[in-house]
Amino acid sequence: xxxxxxxxxxxxxxxxxxxxxxxxxxxxxxxxxxxxxxxxxxxxxxxxxxxxxxxxxxxxxxxxxxxxxxxxxxxxxxxxxxxxxxxxxxxxxxxxxxxxxxxxxxxxxxxxxxxxxxxxxxxxxxxxxxxxxxxxxxxxxxxxxxxxxxxxxxxxxxxxxxxxxxxxxxxxxxxxxxxxxxxxx
Amino acid sequence: xxxxxxxxxxxxxxxxxxxxxxxxxxxxxxxxxxxxxxxxxxxxxxxxxxxxxxxxxxxxxxxxxxxxxxxxxxxxxxxxxxxxxxxxxxxxxxxxxxxxxxxxxxxxxxxxxxxxxxxxxxxxxxxxxxxxxxxxxxxxxxxxxxxxxxxxxxxxxxxxxxxxxxxxxxxxxxxxxxxxxxxxxxxxxxxxxxxxxxxxxxxxxxxxxxxxxxxxxxxxxxxxxxxxxxxxxxxxxxxxxxxxxxxxxxxxxxxxxxxxxxxxxxxxxxxxxxxxxxxxxxxxxxxxxxxxxxxxxxxxxxxxxxxxxxxxxxxxxxxxxxxxxxxxxxxxxxxxxxxxxxxxxxxxxxxxxxxxxxxxxxxxxxxxxxxxxxxxxxxxxxxxxxxxxxxxxxxxxxxxxxxxxxxxxxxxxxxxxx
Numbered sequence: 001x002x003x004x005x006x007x008x009x010x011x012x013x014x015x016x017x018x019x020x021x022x023x024x025x026x027x028x029x030x031x032x033x034x035x036x037x038x039x040x041x042x043x044x045x046x047x048x049x050x051x052x053x054x055x056x057x058x059x060x061x062x063x064x065x066x067x068x069x070x071x072x073x074x075x076x077x078x079x080x081x082x083x084x085x086x087x088x089x090x091x092x093x094x095x096x097x098x099x100x101x102x103x104x105x106x107x108x109x110x111x112x113x114x115x116x117x118x119x120x121x122x123x124x125x126x127x128x129x130x131x132x133x134x135x136x137x138x139x140x141x142x143x144x145x146x147x148x149x150x151x152x153x154x155x156x157x158x159x160x161x162x163x164x165x166x167x168x169x170x171x172x173x174x175x176x177x178x179x180x181x182x183x184x185x
Numbered sequence: 186x187x188x189x190x191x192x193x194x195x196x197x198x199x200x201x202x203x204x205x206x207x208x209x210x211x212x213x214x215x216x217x218x219x220x221x222x223x224x225x226x227x228x229x230x231x232x233x234x235x236x237x238x239x240x241x242x243x244x245x246x247x248x249x250x251x252x253x254x255x256x257x258x259x260x261x262x263x264x265x266x267x268x269x270x271x272x273x274x275x276x277x278x279x280x281x282x283x284x285x286x287x288x289x290x291x292x293x294x295x296x297x298x299x300x301x302x303x304x305x306x307x308x309x310x311x312x313x314x315x316x317x318x319x320x321x322x323x324x325x326x327x328x329x330x331x332x333x334x335x336x337x338x339x340x341x342x343x344x345x346x347x348x349x350x351x352x353x354x355x356x357x358x359x360x361x362x363x364x365x366x367x368x369x370x371x372x373x374x375x376x377x378x379x380x381x382x383x384x385x386x387x388x389x390x391x392x393x394x395x396x397x398x399x400x401x402x403x404x405x406x407x408x409x410x411x412x413x414x415x416x417x418x419x420x421x422x423x424x425x426x427x428x429x430x431x432x433x434x435x436x437x438x439x440x441x442x443x444x445x446x447x448x449x450x451x452x453x454x455x456x457x458x459x460x461x462x463x464x465x466x467x468x469x470x471x472x473x474x475x476x477x478x479x480x481x482x483x484x485x486x487x488x489x490x491x492x493x494x495x496x497x498x499x500x501x502x503x504x505x506x507x508x509x510x511x512x513x514x515x516x517x518x519x520x521x522x523x524x525x526x527x528x529x530x531x532x533x534x535x536x537x538x539x540x541x542x543x544x545x546x547x548x549x550x551x552x553x554x555x556x557x558x559x560x561x562x563x564x565x566x567x568x569x570x571x572x573x574x575x576x577x578x579x580x581x582x583x584x585x586x587x588x589x590x591x592x593x594x595x596x597x598x599x600x601x602x603x
Contacts (some may be wrong), residue, residue: 027297028536056424059539060565064552076550078537078565082424082438085445089537112574121261136254136602145262152259152266171208 007031008086010052013184016164018043023091030078032089037101040077040092044107047079047088058108059178061115063094067148073099073124094124103129121146214313217242222584226255230333230588233598237575239411241584249579249587251572256602264562269295269369272562275500277363279547279566280600282325285354286542288367293448294538294549298531300431301370301500308450309491310372313384314357315449315540316480316487320391321350323473327398327414330470330592334411339398346394346497349387356380371500372427388485395477402470411467416578416590419464427570430545431472432594436464442541453490456483466593473595504529537565544568544595564603568596 011031015022016056020035020043035043047055059078066072071093080087096099104111115126117136126132134141143155144159225236234255238246261273267275276291277284290309296302303311328343351361357380358366358373366373367584376384402408423436433440441458443451459475461468497505506525507518531553539548545567552561571594578590 026298026536027532027534028538030537057427059427059546060548060550062550062563062564064561076563078282078548078550082440082445085440085442087537108427109425110423110570110573113569117569134254136257140252145259152262 007054008081011047011049011088014046015043016047020090030087030089032091034091037092037095040090041102041107043057043090043103044077044079044104046088048107051083053084053086055081055086057082058104058110058114059087061104061111061118063118063124063146065122065146071095071099073101073122075101075118075124077080077104097150098125099123100125100127102127103132105129120144123147188384203323214372219247224587226252230591232329232591232596233601235572235591235596235598235601237587239579239584239587244584246579246582246584246587249576251596253569253576255332255603256598258603260603261269261562262566263581264559264564266558268557269531269559270504270525272365272558274363274365276549276601277365279564279603280322280542280544281362281569282322282597283543284363285358285366286315286318286540287547288365289315290538290540290542290547291549292367292369293540294536294551295369295531297538297553298534298536298553299369299499299504300532301504303370303501304495304498305450305492306375306494307371307496308377309487310496311367312449312451312454312487313376313484313491314366316483317350317353317384317544319480319543320477321347323477324350326473326543326592326595330589330595331402331408333588333592334408336402336405336408337484337555339401342394342398344390349391353380353383353387356383361369368497368501369504371497375496376491381491384484384488388481388488391481392478395474399474403474409467411586412470412593413465414463414465415435415582415586416466416469416593417464418574418578422577423574424466426574428545428574429567429570430541431469431476432545432571432574434459435461435469435472437462442546444541448538448540450487451483454486456486466589469593469595528557530555531559539565542567544597544600545571547600566603567598568598568600569603572596572601 015033018035018039020033020039023032023034026032057080061075061077064074064076066074073094075092075094077090078087081176092101092174101124103115105115113135115129116132118124119126119132120134120137121144135138137145143150219240222239222241223236224239225231226234236252238250238252263275264272267400273288273291276287279287324343324347328340331339354364355361357376358364418436420436420438422439423433437460439460443459456479459472461472504525507521511518512522533553533555535552537548537550539546546565547567548565550563551559551566554560574589575594579587
């Protein structure tokens with residue numbers, strides 16, 4: 001199932017120049033390299049411009065939560081060379097307690113919303129992002145739902161409800177209905 | 186005397202503006218005062234619950250900021266909780282205009298992880314289904330974007346044809362929408378000969394409707410003025426913003442996953458991929474119209490070249506629920522069903538599979554750690570990325586162009602918000 005990954009010309013040299021190393025081949029055959037967060041911008045810049053195959057499109061940016069390990073958040077960058085359709089996957093860990101990693105918006109405009117989503121869902125701090133704010137959840141939301149320690153049911157939905165409608169006193173629509181005979185004591 | 190009266194009685198009030206400066210002013214430019222207009226989330230032209238915060242100078246758009254997330258259902262989070270078979274239904278509801286194309290993309294990712302490949306007949310079957318959904322999705326786009334710009338007739342032509350496609354789906358799968366018909370390593374059933382004939386008849390009839398729509402729009406003066414040189418996005422910007430699908434090809438980038446990263450049996454089928462030049466709304470319109478014609482070509486070839494044989498491999502039977510009546514009668518099938526429901530585990534590995542759905546590149550990244558559900562399920566949705574181009578397209582245009590821009594981007598909020 002796992003076959004030998006084919007490396008397009010120039011890829012190995014550029015990854016090595018940024019101090020990255022290749023990870024074991026995955027079933028999809030996309031070459032995967034891991035770099036330090038500090039060398040991320042250099043590597044993505046080199047992959048975008050060449051020499052060799054140019055990966056000009058950033059397809060996706062997202063995080064994987066390795067809770068409870070540290071460093072916790074593993075960022076994945078999918079790049080694609082439009083001339084051949086080849087892809088490369090770059091991975092880097094976010095650094096520090098506040099999960100910092102340099103933003104790549106300067107290199108690829110498309111990273112803007114993808115990084116906002118990763119911030120919204122996991123709380124990764126992309127330094128240098130022009131406008132890092134929530135995108136899918138409401139602006140006043142306090143949690144990061146895609147973290148592994150966040151339950152599927154959600155946390156404190158009524159708190160959010162109260163914040164949005166301060167006049168309402170009766171709590172939330174998520175509250176469980178009171179059963180008869182329980183309130184007597 | 187109030188301020189207003191003072192202004193009226195001022196000596197030069199009401200004097201004709203000097204002819205030279207009047208000519209310099211752009212139409213719609215009424216001074217520098219800025220207004221903020223909230224368009225949506227309940228607006229008929231935003232095609233779903235999209236809100237756009239517009240900063241206007243008179244009628245001119247200075248800045249447009251899309252606000253998304255009103256339809257967020259936590260699909261990626263659910264992918265980490267539900268098992269792989271259950272999750273197929275969640276992919277249906279991403280882009281609900283092309284449910285089965287999403288199913289196919291997800292199934293391909295899981296199959297890659299399992300190391301199984303579907304049979305040749307199944308591959309042709311999937312291509313037919315994917316192209317039928319492409320036509321259905323483009324028809325919705327054509328009808329709604331035309332009705333937004335005032336061309337009501339088109340809507341009825343396109344929705345009649347779309348109904349035909351949904352009838353075909355009904356005959357194949359038993360459901361019109363959200364079909365959930367794709368299984369790992371196969372399909373939920375086969376194409377009956379009478380349905381195959383019906384699809385052939387559709388490929389004969391459909392181009393005529395397309396001709397009618399083209400007669401009404403392609404050289405229509407109003408359509409030209411509403412779409413030509415509107416929502417222009419250059420080749421470089423399109424790549425930088427990560428646009429995919431017809432939006433990218435409309436700007437002249439020759440990139441289509443069906444050609445460049447062939448999956449299923451697309452490399453055995455002869456078809457062309459249309460490209461635009463200017464990158465405006467009109468080019469994207471032409472690209473999508475031609476794509477529908479090419480889809481008809483693909484369907485025609487696929488249905489004629491479809492080989493006989495099973496839709497499942499024996500290998501794939503391990504991952505597919507047995508028919509319900511057999512479960513009641515046979516002990517083995519009961520055990521089989523129990524195993525699938527309670528203990529379907531995927532091998533460890535990370536997989537990214539991208540397919541060309543009507544809106545662009547839909548990719549599924551599955552990080553499997555050997556459990557019953559994914560450790561991380563990432564959906565790379567084309568609409569989310571394509572919507573990022575909206576501020577760039579809207580800048581400096583008139584407010585009335587907004588419907589044209591939204592229409593030409595062709596996004597679905599179910600996929601943007603996930």
